[in-house]
Amino acid sequence: MFDENTPIYLQIMDLIKQDVCSGRMSMGGKLPSVRDKAIELQVNPNTVQHAYQELESEGIVFTQRGMGTFVTEDEGKIDSVRSELAERLVRQLADGMTGLGFQRRQILRLIEEYFKNASDDVGGR
């Protein structure tokens, strides 16, 4: 389930950021409890707590003792998180592919191909 070469708590943070940025988790919405999320992800509660705490220190969620953890209502914050993650993904791809010796046209073509195959798998257009 998780990439074994990067800390799990960081991967959990990314998953939640994706849920927030994509709208799958709404602004002000309640996150699963630390214990429930741990069961869902097959992981130790402490690891989830670590992720939640880091997310709070980044201002993406906030907690109310005894009640739970909630998604921030600061839309600007969410926008900036989305930009950061997208930036990182694009940079990783561009730098990595360039390092491998691919040309820009090839890179774009490979991505289009990937999408094409992905839609076949799902039965899309």
Add this chain to the structure above:
Amino acid sequence: MFDENTPIYLQIMDLIKQDVCSGRMSMGGKLPSVRDKAIELQVNPNTVQHAYQELESEGIVFTQRGMGTFVTEDEGKIDSVRSELAERLVRQLADGMTGLGFQRRQILRLIEEYFKNASDDVGGR
């Protein structure tokens, strides 16, 4: 220099794979000694050795005791490594961006923009 959230030896492996796949390091060519590479990367020799050993177990390099470590001369091997790395990069981008809620057109546009800005930085066309 290195991403602090993934093992350094894995990142060194990727750097060398890129050098091999891009042709910056030629087939059969000699890699820097463990000690020299450690100095170049500002890292402990043991860490470089770890990377070299893993690369050898993957068949990307081979060693001759007392002489050094050399790039494989198996071109098919190099081709498959290039494919694996490219696959991984494209999948990471596509899955990550999709998870963030981006549409395919947006993704391709963002990459083109990134390249455009990159060429501005280098003064390219």
Add this chain to the structure above:
DNA sequence: CATAGTGTACTAACTCAATAGTACACTATC
């Protein structure tokens, strides 16, 4: 008030990555 669900704190143990330092075996070259 009692209870259940929540975040939070703490200790302990284990593994892996990385560093430091030393030493040995092999090869090529002078």
Add this chain to the structure above:
DNA sequence: GATAGTGTACTATTGAGTTAGTACACTATG
């Protein structure tokens, strides 16, 4: 033969991440 450069092996230490288990404080609800 001596030397320098190479891979290799080994021990020891440090730190981070993860798990396990327990316990406490707060909130809402009955």
